[in-house]
Amino acid sequence: MTQSSGIDVAVSTVILTLRRTAEGSATLALPLVLRTREPFADQWALPGGWLTVAESPVDAAARTLAETTGLTPSYLEQLYAFGAVDRSPTRVVSIVYWALLRQDDVDAQSAAHRASGRAPENVRWFDLDDLPPLAFDHAKIVDYALWRLRSKVGYSRVAHGFLPAEFTLADLREAYEAILGRHLDPANFRRQVESAGNLLPTDQFRTGSHRPARLYRYNTDVELADHGPLGPEETSTR
Numbered sequence: 001m002t003q004s005s006g007i008d009v010a011v012s013t014v015i016l017t018l019r020r021t022a023e024g025s026a027t028l029a030l031p032l033v034l035r036t037r038e039p040f041a042d043q044w045a046l047p048g049g050w051l052t053v054a055e056s057p058v059d060a061a062a063r064t065l066a067e068t069t070g071l072t073p074s075y076l077e078q079l080y081a082f083g084a085v086d087r088s089p090t091r092v093v094s095i096v097y098w099a100l101l102r103q104d105d106v107d108a109q110s111a112a113h114r115a116s117g118r119a120p121e122n123v124r125w126f127d128l129d130d131l132p133p134l135a136f137d138h139a140k141i142v143d144y145a146l147w148r149l150r151s152k153v154g155y156s157r158v159a160h161g162f163l164p165a166e167f168t169l170a171d172l173r174e175a176y177e178a179i180l181g182r183h184l185d186p187a188n189f190r191r192q193v194e195s196a197g198n199l200l201p202t203d204q205f206r207t208g209s210h211r212p213a214r215l216y217r218y219n220t221d222v223e224l225a226d227h228g229p230l231g232p233e234e235t236s237t238r
Contacts (some may be wrong), residue, residue, distance in 0.1 A: 002110070003164025006089060006091055007091045007092070007093060008091065008092045008093070009050070009057075009092075009093050009094075009095065010048055010049065010050055010051060010092055010093070010094045010095070011045040011048050011049065011050075011051055011057055011060045011061040011064060011094065011095050011096070011097065012045075012047065012048030012061070012094050012095075012096045012097075012141065013046060013047050013048060013061045013064070013065045013076065013096070013097045013098065013099070014030060014046060014072055014079065014096065014097070014099075014100060014141065014142060015030055015031060015047070015065065015069070015073065015098070015099055015100075015147040016028050016029070016030050016098070016099075016100050016101070016128070016145070016149070017029055017030070017100070017101045017102065017103050017106045017162065017208070018102075018103060018162040018175055018178055019103045019106075019125075019127075020103075021127070023052060024230070025099020026175070026176050026178045026215075027127050027128065027129065027178055028125065028127070028128040028129075028146075028175070028179070029125050029126060029127050029128060030046075030125070030128060030142070031068075031069045031071070031123055031125050031126075032044040032045060032046065032047075032123070032125075032126055032132075032134070032217040032221055033045055033047050033068050033120075033122055033123050033125070034122035034123075034124070035122075035135055039089050039135070039136075040135030040136060041090065043132075043133060043134065043135040044124075044126075044132050044133070044134055044135065044138075045134060045135040045136065045138050046134075046138050046141060046142075047065050047068040047069055047123075048061070048064050048094065048222075049063075049064035049067075050063075051095070056079070056187075057078075057095045057097075058076055058097060059096040061076055061095070062076060067118075068120060068172075068177040069108055069110070069113070069123055069125055069129065070107050070109050070112060070114070070116075070118075070119055071101065071106065071110070071113075072109060073099035073100075073101055075099055075108060076097040076098070076099050076121045077098055077099065078095065078096070078097055078142075079096040079141075079144065079145055079148060080096055080144060081093060081094070081095050081096070082094045082096060082137060082140075082141060084137065087136055087137045088136055094136075094141075096141055098145050098148070099161075100149075100158065100162055101161070101162075101163060102153075102161070102163065102164065103162075115158055119144060128142070128146065135158060141171055150179055150180060150181055152156075153176060153179050153180065157198065157218050158179075159172060159175040159176055159179060160218055162175045162178075163175060166202055166204060166215040166216065166217050167215060167216060167217075168206055168213040168214065168215060168216070169186075169189070169193065169213070169214075169216065170186070170195065170213060171188055172216070173186060173189045173200075176189070185186045197219070198218060198219055199216045199218060199219065200216060200217050200218070200219045201214055201215075201216055202214070202215045202216060202217060
């Protein structure tokens with residue numbers, strides 16, 4: 001544990017995925033951990049733990065996430081530092097990270113974690129619109145992560161974090177709808193994303209019970225945002 005002047009430093013992680021509901025619609029979901037001790041015993045919380053003197057905050061976030069959920073995203077972005085004086089019975093500042101994962105990656109990594117015999121039993125996935133009461137200020141943290149996600153969707157490829165390398169426009173629209181929490185007109189959405197110039201059509205089509213749908217991929221030659229002067233070691237897992 002890192003401690004200075006009576007202030008403890010912890011890390012937490014918000015991991016979001018897009019999964020199907022029983023009705024077949026797409027919804028955002030995240031894993032929570034049922035606390036086994038005070039404070040807030042028997043309440044759900046974000047995956048996390050203490051920052052040690054031997055690791056960086058992002059490494060601590062990656063470690064605690066892997067220990068609790070078995071998930072190892074390739075990229076963790078720092079969300080915010082939460083340090084309200086009354087957020088915990090003791091003085092704790094939490095450095096929070098977030099990441100997006102495709103559902104098939106979640107399924108594969110979670111299955112491997114369970115097969116290892118090291119997976120704790122107090123971890124469960126919840127739909128974002130049906131969360132239980134959360135410990136500490138973690139409800140505020142989740143709200144902030146959703147706000148950040150909705151803010152970024154207009155100027156970045158953030159929705160691609162939920163999608164495979166190639167996807168249909170319907171897949172992309174469904175991801176946007178889940179993020180924004182509202183229906184988008186298919187024709188208007190198509191015009192907007194095609195005019196933005198960020199997508200490249202492929203020669204492949206998805207076939208099925210409906211008319212074949214063309215597959216697209218993101219144009220990675222287009223840089224949508226300035227990532228700033230920090231190197232990758234400041235923003236990603238190692």
